[in-house]
Amino acid sequence: MHIADDILPLSMTLPGFLGAGLVVADGLRRLAPATVPRVALMTSAFLICSLIHVPLGPTSVHLLLHGMVGIILGPLSGLAIAVALALQAVLIGHGGITALGVNVLCMTAGAIVARTVFAVVRGHRSARWAFLGGFAGATLAVWVSALAVYAALRIGGDEFRGLAGVVLLAHAPISVIEGLVAASAAAFIVRVKPDLFTVVWDQRRTCDLHRTLTNRPREHSTPAEAEA
Amino acid sequence: MIPATRPFLRNLLPAACLLVLLPVSSARAHRLHAEARVLDDRIRAEFFFSDGLPARGLQVVIETDAGPAEILGQTDDQGAIAFRPTGPGPFRLIARGAGHSNAGRPLIISPEMVAEALRAAETATSRPAAAEASSGPEPQAPVPGPPPGRRPAVPFPWREVLASLAFVFLLTAFTLVLMRACAASPLPRKDDPAALRAEVENLRRELEVLRRQVGRRDPS
Numbered sequence: 001m002h003i004a005d006d007i008l009p010l011s012m013t014l015p016g017f018l019g020a021g022l023v024v025a026d027g028l029r030r031l032a033p034a035t036v037p038r039v040a041l042m043t044s045a046f047l048i049c050s051l052i053h054v055p056l057g058p059t060s061v062h063l064l065l066h067g068m069v070g071i072i073l074g075p076l077s078g079l080a081i082a083v084a085l086a087l088q089a090v091l092i093g094h095g096g097i098t099a100l101g102v103n104v105l106c107m108t109a110g111a112i113v114a115r116t117v118f119a120v121v122r123g124h125r126s127a128r129w130a131f132l133g134g135f136a137g138a139t140l141a142v143w144v145s146a147l148a149v150y151a152a153l154r155i156g157g158d159e160f161r162g163l164a165g166v167v168l169l170a171h172a173p174i175s176v177i178e179g180l181v182a183a184s185a186a187a188f189i190v191r192v193k194p195d196l197f198t199v200v201w202d203q204r205r206t207c208d209l210h211r212t213l214t215n216r217p218r219e220h221s222t223p224a225e226a227e228a
Numbered sequence: 229m230i231p232a233t234r235p236f237l238r239n240l241l242p243a244a245c246l247l248v249l250l251p252v253s254s255a256r257a258h259r260l261h262a263e264a265r266v267l268d269d270r271i272r273a274e275f276f277f278s279d280g281l282p283a284r285g286l287q288v289v290i291e292t293d294a295g296p297a298e299i300l301g302q303t304d305d306q307g308a309i310a311f312r313p314t315g316p317g318p319f320r321l322i323a324r325g326a327g328h329s330n331a332g333r334p335l336i337i338s339p340e341m342v343a344e345a346l347r348a349a350e351t352a353t354s355r356p357a358a359a360e361a362s363s364g365p366e367p368q369a370p371v372p373g374p375p376p377g378r379r380p381a382v383p384f385p386w387r388e389v390l391a392s393l394a395f396v397f398l399l400t401a402f403t404l405v406l407m408r409a410c411a412a413s414p415l416p417r418k419d420d421p422a423a424l425r426a427e428v429e430n431l432r433r434e435l436e437v438l439r440r441q442v443g444r445r446d447p448s
Contacts, residue, residue, distance in 0.1 A: 004329035006322070009385075012392035019400030026407055074414070075407040093260055096329060105399045112406040124415045148399060155391045163325075197415050 002085065002095030002103045003149060008156040016101030023078035023108050030075055038196070042069045043080040047087055050094060064174070066145065067138030068182045070111025071118045072189075072196060077111040078104065102152055110145035114138055118186070124197050127187040134186030139179035146171040260286075260323060262335035269349035271342070272310040273335055275303055275323045282307030286323040291334070293318070312349065317342035 008016075031039070049065040070077045082104045088094040095103050114137035118124075123133025146168050153164035189196050260283055264273045275283040288309050291297040303309050303323065313319065319342070320334040 004324055006324055006329060009388060009392060011385075011389040012396060015393055015396040019396050019403075022400060023403055023407070026404060030411060075411040078403070078407070093329070102396070105396065105403060109399055109403045109406075112403055112410060115410050116406055119410065119413065119415060151395055155388070155395050 002088070002107075003099040003152060005096030005098050007096070008099050008102060008152060012102060012152065012156040013098045014101075016099070016105060018101070020078075020082060020101040020104035020108075023104065024082045027076045027079035031079065035073075035076060039073060039076055039080050042073055042077075043084045045069070046080060046084040050088060051092070062174075063178055063181060064107070064110075064142060064145070065178070065181075066107045066111040067114035067141035067178060068134075068185055070108075070114040070141060071123075071134060071137055071182065071186060073111075074115045075112070077115070078108040081107045081111060106145050106148035106152065109148055110141035110143075113144045114141035114182070118197075123186060124190060124194060127190045130186040130190040131183040135179040135183035138182030139175045142171055142175035142178050146175075260330045262321065262323065262330055264321070264335055264337055264341065266341055266344045266348065267310065269345055269352050270310045270312045271337055271345050272308055273321050273337075274306065274308045275330070275335075276307050283323060283325070286325040289322045289324065291320040291322065297322075313337070313342045313345050315342070 046065050046069050049063045051062070053062050066077070066081060069080050073080055082100075085095055085100060085103050085107065089097050089100060117137035117140055118130075118133040121129060121133035121136060123130040123137075150164045150168045153167065186197075260275060260277060262273060262275045264271055266272075273288070275286055275288075277283060282303070282305065284303055284305055284307055286303045286307070288300045288303060289297045290300045290311070292315060294315070300311055300321070301309055309321075317337055317339040319337040321337065322334045323330055
């Protein structure tokens with residue numbers, strides 16, 4: 001799913017970093033201390049998932065899990081995806097450093113679509129709705145990201161235009177598998193820990209750094225935090 | 229999710245999930261490795277992943293210190309590509325595919341290896357009959373020669389630049405708008421008063437249904 005180095009032109013990679021920077025900055029400004037472990041957990045899950053390959057005909061595919069990341073983290077998913085993709089590129093050579101910005105945008109777009117679908121379906125109501133919302137959201141997330149990668153390859157990669165279609169088609173089965181995995185996980189989470197879907201983000205959009213610089217005390221975003 | 233009155237379905241779903249995981253191979257990294265060796269008068273480069281699987285169908289580009297990079301060809305089913313060097317070297321081979329590349333650590337073909345291949349080529353030329361008998365398959369592509377003195381001017385790709393900018397702008401705007409919408413309407417917590425009231429209301433309805441069922445079975 002991720003694009004390697006030397007495929008996209010500079011006219012796409014540079015603005016890609018700018019766009020990814022905006023997405024990450026938006027997530028950083030909403031990040032509350034209580035949510036940091038959850039973001040770290042989803043980052044590591046996203047990173048590890050890409051190492052498990054399922055053979056599929058002449059090629060192999062792997063779970064993406066960005067739909068699940070989006071459903072759980074919501075507007076903070078850009079943060080987790082950016083860190084995980086950077087680690088994938090540096091540690092295991094999956095995806096390129098220069099294409100990191102475009103890759104982050106493609107995956108975050110899918111993740112946030114999953115969250116939107118889950119919220120529209122109101123998947124937090126019950127396990128049944130969570131299964132439905134998780135399946136629809138994660139499946140759609142794979143297609144959105146695959147379409148974004150397809151468009152990037154079609155626009156930017158002259159020599160990889162033929163490959164763009166293969167990338168798109170290869171993710172048809174993985175979207176179903178991804179949807180089933182996310183749906184089962186979402187249904188399980190609704191049963192055992194439904195508050196995991198309720199991300200504690202700072203709706204006032206002022207990060208700790210900003211508070212420190214302006215010498216303001218922390219404003220608690222939830223009554224539970226204030227009590228703690 | 230699945231009613232307790234349907235134990236068959238309850239057992240079937242985990243089994244189906246396990247079946248999906250059956251063909252999962254062992255975890256493997258995507259790091260691309262490469263090796264090169266001299267084969268008669270050619271240099272054979274092999275590209276493979278960390279678990280030893282050949283990297284098939286990657287596009288291989290060859291770079292020299294003197295000239296621009298040129299496409300050499302694609303790796304075969306063994307993840308290999310062979311070529312006959314014509315220059316002194318060194319050469320750098322970079323393989324690229326969707327998600328995989330060794331651009332950060334290109335395969336270096338040393339001048340010594342090139343010299344060995346060139347010597348073998350000279351021997352083959354001096355003894356054509358022997359060389360013909362021992363020659364393997366034809367090389368896939370020749371090594372680029374010296375760089376051209378003056379390349380024709382290429383027009384600036386305005387169309388590609390504008391399309392790239394538009395794509396990134398639209399993708400970023402789409403993501404940011406959805407992120408703001410998500411942030412503005414968070415899912416209610418379970419301890420939220422409104423959510424608790426809704427849950428109580430649901431339980432009341434279920435209780436009412438159960439009472440009716442009990443009333444129908446036992447009218448007295």
